[in-house]
Amino acid sequence: MNDTATHSQGEALSERQQAVLDAVLALMVEQGDQLTMTAVARRASCSKETLYKWFGDRDGLLTATVQWQASKVRADNYDRQALDAATLRKSLRDFAENWLSVITSQTSIALNRAAIGHAASGKSNLGGIVLANGRFAIGERLKPVLEAGRAAGLLDFDDAETAFRTFFGLVGRDVQIRLLLGDALASGKAEIQRDAARATDQFLALHGRQGAVPKA
Missing domain, CATH: 1.10.10.60 (Homeodomain-like)
Known part of the structure; x- marks a missing residue:
C-alpha cells in the first residue's frame, strides 16, 4: 500500500x-x-x-x-485475504511509528507552524493544503487497514473515520501541540517506538474483537 x-x-x-x-x-x-x-x-x-x-x-x-512530507507516513504492504492478528498489530504499530517520526521532525513543526499562521491571517490557503494533503490524506491511507481488520474479524467498530480518529488521538496525544508551542519533548527512536506500541495496544484494547487480537 x-x-x-x-x-x-x-x-x-x-x-x-x-x-x-x-x-x-x-x-x-x-x-x-x-x-x-x-x-x-x-x-x-x-x-x-x-x-x-x-x-x-x-x-x-x-x-x-x-x-x-505526508507521503512518508504510510501503511505496510499486506495481503488483505490473509490478514492475521500479528500482521494487523505490526501494521498499526509501524504506521504509528512512521507518523510520530514525521510530526516530531523539525521540518513538520516548521510547516505546521506556517500553516497555522497562514490560516489565522488569511495570507494563503496553506492551512487547507496541509489539512487536505496531510491529516485527511493520511487518514485515507490507514482506514483501508482498519476496514481489512474488521473484515477479517479482528476489529470491531461502526465507522472507519471515527476509529481512525481514535487511533490518531492515541498516537498523537498532546505531542504535536506541545512541539508547536516550543516544548522540548524527547522524541528519539526509543521514545517513538514505545509510544507507538502503547497507542497500538490501547487501540486494540478498545476495538479488537475479544480473543481475536491477543496482547503483545
Missing part, C-alpha cells in the same frame, strides 16, 4: 524534484513562512522558470511539499 509521491499535477516526482521539495522544507525550518520562489530556486540550484513549470505557482509548490 506504499504511496508514490506526486506533485500537484499528479505526476510522480523525480529525484531532482524531491530535492527541490527538501530544499523548501529546509528553508521553512530556517525562515518560517517567509518563503519565496527566488529563495527556493537559489537553495535548490535551479531556475524560477523550472519551479513554475514543475509546480505552477507558490501554492502549487507548497501543495507538492506537503504531499512529499
Whole structure:
C-alpha cells in the first residue's frame, strides 16, 4: 500500500524534484513562512522558470511539499485475504511509528507552524493544503487497514473515520501541540517506538474483537 509521491499535477516526482521539495522544507525550518520562489530556486540550484513549470505557482509548490512530507507516513504492504492478528498489530504499530517520526521532525513543526499562521491571517490557503494533503490524506491511507481488520474479524467498530480518529488521538496525544508551542519533548527512536506500541495496544484494547487480537 506504499504511496508514490506526486506533485500537484499528479505526476510522480523525480529525484531532482524531491530535492527541490527538501530544499523548501529546509528553508521553512530556517525562515518560517517567509518563503519565496527566488529563495527556493537559489537553495535548490535551479531556475524560477523550472519551479513554475514543475509546480505552477507558490501554492502549487507548497501543495507538492506537503504531499512529499505526508507521503512518508504510510501503511505496510499486506495481503488483505490473509490478514492475521500479528500482521494487523505490526501494521498499526509501524504506521504509528512512521507518523510520530514525521510530526516530531523539525521540518513538520516548521510547516505546521506556517500553516497555522497562514490560516489565522488569511495570507494563503496553506492551512487547507496541509489539512487536505496531510491529516485527511493520511487518514485515507490507514482506514483501508482498519476496514481489512474488521473484515477479517479482528476489529470491531461502526465507522472507519471515527476509529481512525481514535487511533490518531492515541498516537498523537498532546505531542504535536506541545512541539508547536516550543516544548522540548524527547522524541528519539526509543521514545517513538514505545509510544507507538502503547497507542497500538490501547487501540486494540478498545476495538479488537475479544480473543481475536491477543496482547503483545
